[in-house]
Amino acid sequence: MSALTVNNLRKSFGGLHVTRNVTFEVAPGERRLIIGPNGAGKTTLFNLITGELTPDSGSIALFGEDITRVPSCRRPHLGMARTYQIITLFPHDTILHNVSLALLGLTPMRWNPLINMRRQRHLQEQAHEALRRVGLADIAERPLAQTSYGERRRVEIAMALAQNPRLLLLDEPFAGLSIDERQDVRQLLMTIPRDVTIVMIEHNMDVALEFAERITLLHFGEVIVEGTRAEVVADPRTREVYLGH
Amino acid sequence: MRRHQIALLAAAVALVTLPYWMSGVYYINVASQILFFAVFALGLNIIAGYGGLVSLGHAALFGISAYVVGYLLQHGFGHASAILGALLAGLAATAVYAALALRATGIGFIMITLALGEILWGLAYRWISVTNGDNGINLHGRPQPFGIDINSATAFYYATLIVFVAAVAAVAVFVRSPLGAALMGTRDQPRRMNALGYHVWAIRFWACMFSGLLTSVAGILFVYYTQFISPQTLALTSSAEVLLMVIAGGAGTLLGPIVGAGLVVVVKSVVSGFIERWNFLLGAIFVAIVILMPEGLVPGTVRLWRRAWQGKNGTSP
Numbered sequence: 241m242s243a244l245t246v247n248n249l250r251k252s253f254g255g256l257h258v259t260r261n262v263t264f265e266v267a268p269g270e271r272r273l274i275i276g277p278n279g280a281g282k283t284t285l286f287n288l289i290t291g292e293l294t295p296d297s298g299s300i301a302l303f304g305e306d307i308t309r310v311p312s313c314r315r316p317h318l319g320m321a322r323t324y325q326i327i328t329l330f331p332h333d334t335i336l337h338n339v340s341l342a343l344l345g346l347t348p349m350r351w352n353p354l355i356n357m358r359r360q361r362h363l364q365e366q367a368h369e370a371l372r373r374v375g376l377a378d379i380a381e382r383p384l385a386q387t388s389y390g391e392r393r394r395v396e397i398a399m400a401l402a403q404n405p406r407l408l409l410l411d412e413p414f415a416g417l418s419i420d421e422r423q424d425v426r427q428l429l430m431t432i433p434r435d436v437t438i439v440m441i442e443h444n445m446d447v448a449l450e451f452a453e454r455i456t457l458l459h460f461g462e463v464i465v466e467g468t469r470a471e472v473v474a475d476p477r478t479r480e481v482y483l484g485h
Numbered sequence: 486m487r488r489h490q491i492a493l494l495a496a497a498v499a500l501v502t503l504p505y506w507m508s509g510v511y512y513i514n515v516a517s518q519i520l521f522f523a524v525f526a527l528g529l530n531i532i533a534g535y536g537g538l539v540s541l542g543h544a545a546l547f548g549i550s551a552y553v554v555g556y557l558l559q560h561g562f563g564h565a566s567a568i569l570g571a572l573l574a575g576l577a578a579t580a581v582y583a584a585l586a587l588r589a590t591g592i593g594f595i596m597i598t599l600a601l602g603e604i605l606w607g608l609a610y611r612w613i614s615v616t617n618g619d620n621g622i623n624l625h626g627r628p629q630p631f632g633i634d635i636n637s638a639t640a641f642y643y644a645t646l647i648v649f650v651a652a653v654a655a656v657a658v659f660v661r662s663p664l665g666a667a668l669m670g671t672r673d674q675p676r677r678m679n680a681l682g683y684h685v686w687a688i689r690f691w692a693c694m695f696s697g698l699l700t701s702v703a704g705i706l707f708v709y710y711t712q713f714i715s716p717q718t719l720a721l722t723s724s725a726e727v728l729l730m731v732i733a734g735g736a737g738t739l740l741g742p743i744v745g746a747g748l749v750v751v752v753k754s755v756v757s758g759f760i761e762r763w764n765f766l767l768g769a770i771f772v773a774i775v776i777l778m779p780e781g782l783v784p785g786t787v788r789l790w791r792r793a794w795q796g797k798n799g800t801s802p
Contacts, residue, residue, distance in 0.1 A: 290680060316682035328677045330670060341670050344663050345681035353664040353695070360663075399681070 241304045243268040243407055243437035244289070249298035251288055251461075258284045259295070260461040266407075266454075268303075269434040273452030273469075274441045277481060281461040282441045283325060286409050289439075290322050291315050302407060317346060319406035323396040325415060325441070329384055335395055336380040339367040342399035370402035374428055390421030397428060401436075408432070410440040414447050422447055449473070457481070500646055504639040512755075513638045514710075519750045520642075520649040521706035526730040526742030527656050528699030533728065534737035535660065536692045537672030538586075538594050542602025544723035546582065546697050548609060550575040550704035551714040555622035556615060564628030571705050572698070578605075579697025583690050590675075602724050609716040621715030624708065645706055652699055657739055659695065668692045669737075726753075729767075733774050735781025744782050 242265040251259040258281040266272045276282050287293040289300055291312030299308045302318055310318070330338050340357065343366050344350045357363070371377045374394040384392065393413065400408055413429070414422050426447050432438065442448035449455075455472040457465040459481045465472050472478050504513050525547055532538045550571040557567040586597040609616045616622065627635050635644045659665045670678045671685045679685050708714050717723070726749060734745025749767065757763035778785025 292676070292679070313679045313682055313684050316680065322680055324677070328674055330673050330677075332669075332673065337666070341666060341678075342681050344667070345678070345683050350663050350667050350683060351691075353659050353662045353691075355663065356658075356661045357663045357666050358661065403681070 241268070242266060242301070243270065243303055244439065245299075245301040245304075246285075246289065247299045247301075249285070249288060249300065250296045251284060251293060252296060258461050259288060262298070262458075262461070262463055264456055264463060264466060266437055266439055268437055270437055271451055271453045272437075272439045273448050273455045274439065274458060275443075275445075275448075275455060276458035276464075279460075280458040282458055283411060284461075285458070286322065286411055286441065289409060290320065316403060316405075319404075320409070321400040321403045321405035321407070322409040323400050323411055323413060325411040327389070327392050327396060329392060329395060329399075331384050334381050334383055335371065335376060335387065335391075336364070336367050338384060338395055339370050339398055339402050340364070342402045343367055343370070346403055366402065370398045373401060373431070374398040375424075388421075390417055390424065393417060393421070393425060394428065397425070401432065405436060408436050408438045410438065410442075412441055412443060414442060414444040426451065504642060510638040513642050515750060515754050517638070517642045517645045517710060518754065519747045520645045521703050521710065522727070522730065522750055523743040523746035524649055524652045524699055524706065525703035525727050526734070526746045527652055527739075528696045528703060529727050530731045530736060530738075530742040531656065531659070531668075531696040531699070532689075532692050533731050534735075534741070535665065535672065536668050536689060538590060538689065538693075539728065540586070540598040540696075541595050541721065541724050541728065542582070542586075542598035542600070542605075543696075543700055543727055544721070545602040545605035545719050546575055546579055546700045547704040547707065547723070547727075548714070548716075548719035549578045549605065550701040551708035551718060552609065552616060552622065554705055554708045555624055555714045558624055559622060568628070568705055572701050575697055575701025575704065576694065579694055579700070582697070583693035587686060587689050587693070599721070599724075602719065602721060606716055606719040606721070609719050616716070619716065621713055624712040624714075627709050627712070641710065645710075648702060648706060652702065653739070653743070656699075660739065664688070664691070729771060733771060733782060735783035735785070738781065738783050741781050741783040748782070 244266040246262055246264050249259050249262040262285060274282050274285065284293065288295050291310065295308065299306055301307060302320060305318070307315060307318060330341065340363055343363055349360070368377055368380060371380050374397055376391060376394055376398065379387070379391070384395070387395070397413065413425055417425060422444070429438070429451060440448065440451070449469060452469055454466070454468055456463055457472060457478055464481060465475045465477050467475070503516055507513055507516065529540060529543050532540060553571040553574040554567045557570050558564070562570070582598070582601055585601065586594055589597060610618060627641065629635065630644065633640065635641045667678065667683055667688050670683065671688050675685050707718070730745030730749050731742050732745070733748055734743065735741025748770070752763055752767045752770065756766060760766055774782060
């Protein structure tokens, strides 16, 4: 059984076909890289998988379960987590609060209007634990507005990991990072256990290529090449649409 | 922390002893008005401040509860059924209002709430068989909770104060709760909240219901205070006034709407006795707040206070 099965997925915005018959499977535990030039439809594909966009046709299955019609806010409860290309966090709150919100999202406690959130010891401990995993435990109480871009990127990843996902979707996790920060994030991603399947969109080839096991190349909304790292890199079509210039 | 507690204690003592140091029935009545308008503003602040959903139709929800009290009393019901009926009607109206308005956010939300408010104002004005049209509905006497007569200004002030304290406590608990945090999350990053597994629409809906409950409570206090309800209460100017309280005091803060209610009520009822064009004065104050403290009086004062404090101690760069 595949961790993620995308079958004949189509999406158009008016006359613009951004996803054309995309079909691929990701095996459990796999590290998959999705590449393609700007406008190839990579982020749209993520938005279709997470349900933020509704496909025109086709189906999506998570560990064998058809989730095409599952509302997007239910999908995290089924084990799907994502990060955004443009960092999307809660700027007025502390790092700890950001991660607490991620943890809270999957518990029924999120509907409780009566208890004091800061006094929920279990929640606070879990949030600290999630921050330890990404090396931010020391600055847990710092307001997000006073953190660096690289730290924010790690907060995003901490929030996704805090939800213990089975499938993790990373949208350009290295974008905008300095060389040092990139190494930090790369090492962080290496520590993620194999029971988490990872699909990553990335432009930064030197870091992403060594991370990926299989690569899917998108171009104008279509899957052009798919295969192992070596196969895709060697394929002349890859060079033509992506690496050749 | 200590300073907070002292300020809270001082405020509590001042409020409880107010009828003893405030001279005259008139000013005690003004204090009552501030308190129930503060409850109204706290209610609007739930969605406008913490939820980021600005409503320009809240006076309609306030007015519905007031009208239901008037209507039921007129038809021979007791005070208890009138109050209960008003709360239920207020909540039912809020549910419809939320279901329609939450199809949009931002400007769209403002326009839908504005339209709903105008529709209800129009109904109050034209559905004469129920609302008595422009003449409004008169009430005769106030309820006697637990056998206590609250017809005097002082007694009514204390009844209002108790409700006010309960409302402040309820909002304070809500804001610290997971649901309160989730509501603020949907204000700042609705897309991210959705991706974290939160049902953004449902969170906003329940926030509207809480807001509607406080608004209904305020409407009931209002109608028992004035003992009269007319379409004017539902007009757009009333909705704008309560929004002004929230924004002037500081949206998304606990204290802001209370301070804002104090400001608007004092200018409207006290200063208007000396200055005929009090609307002009209120407008000028609002412009000054927007220029000097765009975040509102309460957060703005805190900011200036901190800066002055740091300057004195030489820690400021």
